[in-house]
Every structure is written in C-alpha cells, then in structure tokens.
Amino acid sequence: MKRLWIACLSLLLLAPAFAAAPLPSDSIYQLGVKLTDQQGHSWPLSERRGRVQLVTMFYTSCTMVCPMTVDTMKLTRKAIDEPARDKLDLLAVSFDPARDSVEALRRYADKRQLDAPHWTLARGDSQDVRALSALLGLQYRQLPDGDYNHSTELILLDPDGRIIARTSIIGRLDPTFVEAVRKALATG
Amino acid sequence: MGTFVMRWAWLIVGLGAAAPSLAANYVPLPGGSFASVIAADNKTAPAQIAPFRLRTEPVTNAEFLAFVTAHPEWRRDRVASVFADGQYLSHWASPDTLGADALPRQPVTRVSWFAAQAFCQSEQARLPTWYEWEFAAAADAHRPDARGDPAWRDRILSWYTRPSNTALPLVGGDPDVHGVRDLNGLIWEWVDDFNALLVSGDNRDQDGADKLRFCGAGAANLREKENYATLMRVAMLSALKAADTTNNMGFRCARPK
C-alpha cells in the first residue's frame, strides 16, 4: 500500500510546526502528496505554501502542447514587472512518472532553460499524480504508445494554496489571467 | 517542513478491530483484451486489462459509517471542502448517524471521489479503473460479455428512465457470472480515473474538431455510438469534479490480483 495522500485536517492541526495558521478548508495543500523535483529533492506539496504559485501539469516527451504551455508560463512571468516577478513560483508536475525521472526532468529544465529557483519541475507516484490532477481539475489519460491525452490549463494559487484563477489560453498571454497574477502578487 | 504525509495512517485503520470493511468480499476477474466504448488509442485498439479483484457489492451506508467513525476527518462536519462538496453525506441524520433516509444496507451515495478513494485505501484497495469497471459491468448472469444482448442494454436503460424520486433499493441484487452484484441498475459508481475519460461536455464534437484541445489527439472517440447505455455512464462521470457528490453516485473498490 503505497499511496496515502489524503491528509486529514485534524492531524494537520496537531502539527503546527510548519504552518502558523491552519490551512483553509479549500486549499489544495490539504492533499498530502509528496513530489520530487528536478534536483532530486522530495517535499510535500504543502511546502509550496507561503508564495503565489503558477501551476500546470505536463510531461517531458510531449511535443505538441506542452512546449507551448511552458512558453506561456515564461511569457506570463515576464509580463509581471520586477520586483513582483520574483515572488512568483512556477511549478510543472509531470503526468508521466514512469518516463519522467529526476534525471529526465533535470535534462528538460536545462534544455528549456527553466532556471531554479523560480522554476520547479516535479514528479510524484502515479496515484498521487491522479489525485493532484483531480484536485486541480485537469484531465489526462495514457495512450498505448506511451503518450498522453490531457487537458491544458495554467492555474494560479494564492499563498495558502487556493485556486484563484485559471486559463486555458495557451500560446499567447491571457490578459485577464495576467491581471489576476499581478493582483495576487500585490496582495500576497 | 510539511511533515504530515501519513503513509502509515492506514495501518492504524487496518488494526482497528471493528473495521467491517475487512469482511468485504472480493472476487477475481480475469481481465484481458476488452473492446471498451473508449478505444485505448482513440481509434480502435481494445483495452488491455490485467487480472484484478472487485468488491462484490457497492459500499453501503453502514460500511461508510464505520469508516467515518474510524476516520473522523471524513465526517461531513469535518471534511475539507476541497475534498467534498456541501451535499456530502447530507442525507444522513447526523455526521455519525444514518437515520431514516440512509438505511444500513442501502449503497452509500453523496460521496466524493476523494472520500471514495480514502475508503478504499482503508480496506487496502483502490477504486477500479474505468476499464475494469466497464469490463465487469459487461457481464450478465451467464456470460462475461453480454453487451450484444438487447436484454442487457434494456435493463440498464430501464434504470436510466426511472426517476430518482424514490428511495434507493438495498444492495444485494442477483450475482453475475463473476459473482458481482449491482453494477448496473442501482447507482452510478466512481472510478479511479474518472478524469481520464476526456469526453467533451458537448456530445457532438467527438472527432477531429477538437484536435488541438488536447495534447496529442482529439477528445476520446466513443466507439459503438449505439452503445449509448455505457455512453451515458461515461457522460455522467465526465460531468463530475472530484469533490462533487450526487444523490445517485456511490462506489465499490478493487484490488490488484
């Protein structure tokens, strides 16, 4: 039995060391999944708490939409003026844990110049990925040839992990979404 | 930071002597190559299903009550709103009492996907995948795949055309050839990969037009369009988000072989 990602609120309250205030009930950080990043570090999803996150899901061998998704995240970040820009974290979680090893994520980050610290590429085990996609409202399905069908959206989380905006406009900037990012950074 | 991932949590549950889920009955199903309504490659490829075991009955109110008693974080008054909507278990008399509208042997409904997953984990199981569920539901009393028989389809359709304004029957319908009960004609059931069906909310644009919407291919092409009985179940599942609950949506669990 390897997948126990459901975190419970009550136990969360018993573990106050890492969070000053209890998590809001509608925070995706209620989900107790563990992710591993391109540098091989493992951490619970809730470790993202405290900063505004721009989140998407992808996989490195995707040739069609995913590169555009990554570009759109870059564009969105660039559309935010300094110094607010540095308060924005970019997180892309892979649908494809079988092929997207830490090494694969690292290679992809290097090739696409997705620089730490603001960029995080991450993987989790397959059940955790399914739960995270369900929570984010994304869909995906593996095809026999190893590729995936998946929906593509950029999702904006406030510092407490609440979804505050999302866009399915990929390949260019969605002004409404950029405005939401700007606003979140101003208040976050 | 963030040390609250409880990989050990289910052990505590598993040791709970009162957990009725341990009594749940699972039977083996062979799986194999299966002509699903959702082609594996969106064209014609059959699904390949590994042998698995399936709970013979949907989870009942009594079983789910035992679960929330052992895991109070899943009580309706304590569950995090990301995991279950406002109607979660709302037909129960109180957060820890069933009452007149939720009989012990009725299938539990108004449960979210997250709650269903958590329950299945508590009995060392998981939700079945769509292909596993569809494979199992293709059976009738005599055949593992009765889908070519109009009687099989009619039985499902007669359930669809019955409005849900009367109380749900109790679990315990006649067993099929595998010994599984109530797959069709009692409730909707969650599947593990409910968000893998990729069916457009608009029934009519199922080929070509949406190629760009999804990486790599169009939305899932539904095979055998005349097999609308199954198609309606796909439509129902794809209408839901993981925290949603409805009056007729319950679940059962599965295990690897």
Add this chain to the structure above:
Amino acid sequence: MKLLTTILSFGCVLALAACSGKPAGDAATPAAAGQTQASASQASTTPGDFGPPQGEPIHAVLGVPPNVPPPINRNYPAKVIVDLEVIEKDMEISEGVTYTYWTFGGTTPGSFIRVRQGDTVEFHLKNSPTSKMPHNIDLHGVTGPGGGAASSFTAPGHESQFTFKALNPGIFVYHCATAPVGMHIGNGMYGLILIEPPEGLPKVDHEYYIMQGDFYTTGKYREKGHQPFDMDKAIDEHPTYVLFNGHEGSLTGDNALTAKVGESVRLFVGNGGPNLVSSFHVIGAIFDKVYYEGGKHAQENVQTTLIPAGGAMMAEFHVRVPGSYVLVDHSIFRAFNKGALGILKVDGPENKAIYSGKEVDAVYLGDRAEPNLQAVAVAAQAHATGTLSKDEQIAAGKQLFTGTCSVCHQANGEGLEGVFPPLAKSDFLAKLSKEDLIGIPLHGHTGKITVNGKDYDSVMPPMGQLTDDEVANILTFVLNSWGNPGGQISKEEVAKVRAAGPPAPAAGH
C-alpha cells in the same frame, strides 16, 4: 450557497482546455475563476452588438408553455440573468399513461426565454439534486462553439454559468446536447428563446408558445401504465406519440388556447424533434405572415409551414370567425393517431358573411372528459375478485369510451355523417354477431358499410392498445347506451376473438 461557489471556482467544466488557435471569446472556454467573461471588446464592429450592458441586471421572466413572457419594451442593451433548472419528473403523456420527462424548468417544452438583441445574457443552468443524469444546454441563439453546450455540462445537484451576447434576432430552439443527444431531446429537453429586435415585435392581442416533439415508448400508443423510452423505435424514427407541448391534451379541452373574434394572434412554434419534421397547420385559419425558419423575412398568406426538427417559426394571423381551430401536424396520421392536436378556441359573434357553415372542431376532438378512470379501476378490481357487474362494466366502459372512441364517434355516439359512423341507435351494430362486434375494436374496420341508411367508407385502425377487459367494458357500454339493444361482453369472449386473430381480407363482407 457558498460551497457551491467554491466548487464552481474550480472552474473546469470538463474537457475544455483549449490549446493555441482558439479565439479568446471561445464560448466554450470558462473564464478565470471569479471573473465574468464578456465579449464586449469588439462592440463597435460586430453587427447586433449595441455595446456593453447598461443599467441594473435584469432577471428574465420565464414563460410557462403555452404562455409567453411579456414584450421587452426596453430601448437599451441590458445584462439579463436567466435561471433555468433541469428537473427529471414523471408526468402523464396521455390519459393513464406516465412517462419520465427530462425538462428545462419542469415543463416540456421548457421555459420560454425572451431577451432583446444586444443583451448580454448571463445563463445559470441548474441541475436538480434529484436528477439522475448530467445535462447541458445548446441555445441556437448563441454565437459560439456548441451554443453553450460544453460550458453548461452540469452534474446533478450542481450549477453552471456562462455568458453570451444575443447578436441575432429571431426565434431559436434550445435543447440538451448531452450523450446520447437524441434520448435527452426525446425525453422532452427542448424549448424556445426569443431574441427580439431592438424595436420589438408588432403588438398583437395574444402570443402563444407551442412546440412539437416526437416520443418513443416501449408500449403502444395510449397503452396504460408507466412507459419507458424505447431507443430502438427512436433510432428507427417510429414514434409512439407526436405531441404539441409534450402531452396529449395539453392544448385541448380546458387547456385550449383562446382568443376573441377580431383579435390578432402570434404563435411561436418550435419543433424539438428529435426526428420528425412538422407540417404545421391550423385548420380553418390562414396565416397572415409566417416568419419561416424563425428568421427575418415573412411569407404571407400561408396555409401549412414546414418546421424542421431543431427549428422554429413565428406566425401571425387574425381570427375573424368564432369556433375551434385545430392545430395539427398535417402529416395527418400524427394528428389523429399519435396525438399532434391542439385547439385555438375563438369566442365572439358569428360572421356569416365570412363563414356560415357548420363548425368542424368536434370532428377532431369531441368533448373528451377530464381524465377520470376511477370506474375503470373499480371494474378491473371487481373482475379480479369475480364480482364484476354489468353496471360496473358500463361505468368503466363509458370512461374508456371518452378517452379512446369519442374522438371520432363523438361523446354522444352520433358520429359524424359521412365520415365516422354513428354508434347511437345503430342498425349496423344491432345485426352484428358478438364475434364480429368484438373484432372491430380489436382488428379495426376497413371498407364500405351502411349505417342507418348512410354510406361510410373509411378506415378505423385497430385499437390494439386496449386490453381484453377494456374492450369488453367499452362494448358493454355501447350496447347499453343511446337506444342500442343491450347485452354484455365478457373479457373471456374478447380474449377468444383476439386469440383467433384478424379475419382473412375476403371473409369480411
């Protein structure tokens, strides 16, 4: 409902993620959570776009069929909020026959929506918690992919919202487009939305809302009890019922449309389908104008107009002579054998200069009583216990006669001279053997006969939907009514004739 809002803020109507190349105003793309998407940015260049909404948002008044909400009478574009709830419910499709309808607003057809061209419509589709199925809505008046269908895919107990600008004036069908679409439409999920031109429509005295639909039940026409949907018949396009406003009798008797002599009437008529095309006609009226296909142009002096499945039209006419005008699908077997009938009842002084003949509405409907099958139930029970009396049979037969036979033979048994033979004081009936008498309702009757000195040469279809005891009760009622010779027919005698099968064609006369 705070929780509901939370759920919705997760956004993601499923299967919607757009990649590149989709226009920003894609109606199927939900906006970022908590923000309303309005396509006002190109106001000046889009015909029918009169700019951003002005004034306070308006909650649309919805029309319950056959009624239409009042005219808009507004000279600016507004934001109009439409709340529509999907409800699955059992209702009578015909006397003693129930069917599970899936409805927009609790009725078939669904609530009538009325907005003004240029309005920004904020649409809330709610799916009742008691529903079993997910549903959505495709409005033919929406400019955008799917007409809103993908944006409104809604699970039971949930709500979806999308916004569109009503760019094109006209009368448009809306319907559910969830898989399988034909079944959702076949169960009654359609309605009309009127997008008024800015200047409004010419004033008339009455506006009515009618929609035709075909229904497919496993049982035969008027077979009693609850009748499930029959997918095979639907695929074969063999409807059991073809109906106006979803129910037999929804526009007849006390439910007839009304007007007074000299008044003007506007009918908004749609066709939900799912399969049939309607040849819509009002017997005894000529439409002054028909805005065919729901569009801008009107044809004048129209007798019968074609309404495609998934289409609608608007007709205007004056009623100049009192009487009952019968609305039919002039594919006429649908009217008399599948239920596609309605009545427009016009009161007022006669105008013999225009029309001086005998009224003909009774041909089609007679005075069908309200559904009351109490006596039928009593008789069935008495038969089961072996205590059925002749009086009970007569009482039951009378009610069954009203539902099944009086349409042609009239409630008083007089028939209609030259068309439908009389049953009252009928010399033809008096000389029939019991077997031949029973054979008529069971097998129908074709060919020339002479009744009370008049010749008749028409077709009576078999009333195969009637059970043995219903036939026995009807015949016993007829034999003991209107000066007929009396007698009694038993269920067993009917069963015997039924088992023997129809007579060979030559054996009749």
